[in-house]
Amino acid sequence: MIRELRQLWEQRASRRAFRAEPIARAALVELFAAAQRAPSWCNVQPWRVVVTEPPRTKQLADAMVAAARAGFPHAEIPFPLDYPPPYKEHRVACGVALYQAMGIARDDKAARYDAWLRNYDFFDAPHVAIVACDRRLGPYAYVDVGVWLGYVLTAAAALGIDTCPMASVAAYPDALRAQLPIGETDVILFGLALGHADDAAPANRCRTTREPVEANVVFC
Numbered sequence: 001m002i003r004e005l006r007q008l009w010e011q012r013a014s015r016r017a018f019r020a021e022p023i024a025r026a027a028l029v030e031l032f033a034a035a036q037r038a039p040s041w042c043n044v045q046p047w048r049v050v051v052t053e054p055p056r057t058k059q060l061a062d063a064m065v066a067a068a069r070a071g072f073p074h075a076e077i078p079f080p081l082d083y084p085p086p087y088k089e090h091r092v093a094c095g096v097a098l099y100q101a102m103g104i105a106r107d108d109k110a111a112r113y114d115a116w117l118r119n120y121d122f123f124d125a126p127h128v129a130i131v132a133c134d135r136r137l138g139p140y141a142y143v144d145v146g147v148w149l150g151y152v153l154t155a156a157a158a159l160g161i162d163t164c165p166m167a168s169v170a171a172y173p174d175a176l177r178a179q180l181p182i183g184e185t186d187v188i189l190f191g192l193a194l195g196h197a198d199d200a201a202p203a204n205r206c207r208t209t210r211e212p213v214e215a216n217v218v219f220c
């Protein structure tokens with residue numbers, strides 16, 4: 001079992017170009033129903049999720065691209081301003097891997113801007129899930145939603161559904177709230193693009209690495 005699970009996780013990667021064909025509603029329900037088994041503190045199950053289907057996804061994408069072009073990001077949970085070591089190196093390596101895959105030079109600001117903007121059309125994915133959490137529960141509920149995301153990513157990989165989590169879309173909460181039923185007590189955490197990857201797209205050649213376990217786990 002662990003070998004199969006590790007294989008699934010090795011093969012999973014964030015995909016940043018999608019084909020147009022939608023995922024059947026039944027498959028989406030199966031995915032999110034599987035992830036309902038995610039544990040949470042006191043079993044509060046705090047994830048609040050809105051999933052779009054065509055043509056709604058494109059309408060939302062148009063609004064998000066317009067918002068991203070027009071205004072400064074203002075996420076409800078502030079994004080990190082600085083990444084101290086060793087996180088900075090990991091972040092840079094992640095960016096380098098993506099831009100290299102896409103053939104974008106380090107100093108090509110216009111191409112980097114366009115690549116960033118692709119977050120807001122959800123990389124052409126036919127579906128996006130906007131994930132929020134009741135803000136009254138505090139930070140441990142965010143931990144719960146992170147656990148849930150791991151379940152969703154794993155279940156999606158098992159179902160042959162490609163994904164890209166996107167904190168970037170949380171930077172424009174007003175545009176999301178104008179289009180979607182998101183409660184006032186809920187804080188928007190991230191989006192999740194869902195669909196079938198365009199395997200021919202350069203962005204989808206990007207692969208990231210991981211540190212050996214000793215970098216993160218200490219036994220004593």
Ligand SMILES: Cc1cc2nc3c(=O)[nH]c(=O)nc-3n(C[C@H](O)[C@H](O)[C@H](O)COP(=O)(O)O)c2cc1C
Pocket residue numbers: 012013014015016094119164165166167168169190207208
């Ligand atoms: C909570 C979360 C937010 C993320 N936000 C973005 C994002 O805004 N844009 C993006 O292109 N990738 C985003 N990612 C994808 C990460 O960059 C990616 O998971 C990481 O580089 C590891 O690569 P892998 O998913 O291909 O294994 C996010 C991932 C997570 C878990």
